[in-house]
Amino acid sequence: AVVGPPASITVVEGGGQRAFAGSSLTDPLRVLVRDAGEHAVANTTVNWAVAAGGGSVAAATSQTDANGIATMPSWTLGVSGAPQSLRAVAGNASLDIAAAVRTDFNLEVRYLGTPPTGPVA
16 A cells, blocks of 8 residues: 555553653653554654643654654653643644643642532632
8 A cells, every 4th residue: 555644643652641740751652643544654753842731852853663653752741730732743643642740739628617609719
């Protein structure tokens, strides 16, 4: 089959991770790049950029291997608890990959007197 240009990107490994604010994810992100016929696209460049939350990436680009898989070796999350996402772009295909900021805080709110009955701002 003749392989066409990148049409889709999907996460193969490392999606949905959690890490403390300002630290790197523990596992590398790996994505699969496919053409419109669902064939893996080898030897194509994937551009990586932080899409939300701040932070940084270890490399702005990586190449897909013979199986169409590209690896982002390290993503350091931003320093706030804001939503975090990384964008992978290959040709006209793009994908935003989310990560969550982890915390060790376990907050408990106790009211003096009668607790409110509706939402509290």
